[in-house]
Amino acid sequence: MADETTATSAPGGHSSGGDRPSGGDRPSGGDRPDRGERRPPRPGGPGGPGGREGGRKYFRRKKVCKFCVEKIEAINYKDVRLLAQFVAESGKIVPRRLTGVCTPHQRRLSCAIKQARNIALLPFAGRAS
Amino acid sequence: MARTYEVNRVYELMFIVRPDMVEEEQDKLISTLESAVSSSGGKVKSMERMGKRRLAYTVRRFHDGIYILLTVEGGGALIHELERRLRVTEPVIKFLTVRIDEEQKRLDKIKKLREARRKPAPAPAPAETGGETAAVTA
Numbered sequence: 651m652a653d654e655t656t657a658t659s660a661p662g663g664h665s666s667g668g669d670r671p672s673g674g675d676r677p678s679g680g681d682r683p684d685r686g687e688r689r690p691p692r693p694g695g696p697g698g699p700g701g702r703e704g705g706r707k708y709f710r711r712k713k714v715c716k717f718c719v720e721k722i723e724a725i726n727y728k729d730v731r732l733l734a735q736f737v738a739e740s741g742k743i744v745p746r747r748l749t750g751v752c753t754p755h756q757r758r759l760s761c762a763i764k765q766a767r768n769i770a771l772l773p774f775a776g777r778a779s
Numbered sequence: 780m781a782r783t784y785e786v787n788r789v790y791e792l793m794f795i796v797r798p799d800m801v802e803e804e805q806d807k808l809i810s811t812l813e814s815a816v817s818s819s820g821g822k823v824k825s826m827e828r829m830g831k832r833r834l835a836y837t838v839r840r841f842h843d844g845i846y847i848l849l850t851v852e853g854g855g856a857l858i859h860e861l862e863r864r865l866r867v868t869e870p871v872i873k874f875l876t877v878r879i880d881e882e883q884k885r886l887d888k889i890k891k892l893r894e895a896r897r898k899p900a901p902a903p904a905p906a907e908t909g910g911e912t913a914a915v916t917a
Contacts (some may be wrong), residue, residue: 723889724882728793728848768874769793770844775834 713750727765783902795844821853
């Protein structure tokens with residue numbers, strides 16, 4: 651027990667000083683090395699991403715940009731099926747923090763969606779038929 | 780003075796026609812547009828009929844429309860003329876013009892980069908095997 655307390659004090663100093671993004675450590679300070687059951691499992695984060703703000707601001711699971719992975723270069727306003735994946739039921743464009751698209755692709759995507767809306771391939775509001 | 784810039788802009792013109800328009804009327808309209816293009820010194824690159832589609836929202840009280848895609852090469856004044864014609868044509872209910880030559884340039888550049896990255900080694904190999912087989916048969 652004595653060595654536990656001495657062991658916790660030292661790493662406690664490290665973790666707060668370091669810039670590791672492992673969340674949940676700071677508030678309860680120092681229970682990191684031994685008590686694994688208190689820390690939420692970081693990689694994978696089941697049901698983690700997307701607006702869970704109960705104080706556990708751990709790193710969201712790595713979402714990859716679909717366009718970067720599949721190397722889709724041309725985002726055309728004509729392929730409605732591709733665009734409709736990034737449009738909500740209400741017809742709104744889904745923000746990139748939910749879809750994981752990277753910024754340049756999101757910009758091109760939203761431009762294409764707006765063009766498709768103008769030519770009546772996608773609705774402005776309401777369900778995409 | 781004539782145009783100082785090189786007129787090689789490529790535009791994509793998509794327009795929607797009423798669903799009850801007959802084939803030959805569509806052809807008439809398309810040929811009118813094409814003649815307007817060639818008379819202004821442009822070039823029609825392609826024409827595609829995308830068929831009847833359900834519109835995502837009601838346009839001029841229509842729920843369906845026939846989509847036609849026209850790819851044109853020319854200057855801005857040509858597009859101005861084409862759009863003016865489409866505006867006065869009664870069966871055309873919507874149109875959209877997009878300039879695509881810059882985008883094409885970017886896509887071609889990426890494709891070239893990819894090709895260059897993919898084939899530094901295999902390129903000499905087929906030539907060698909071809910030479911060998913020719914020697915064997917001879």
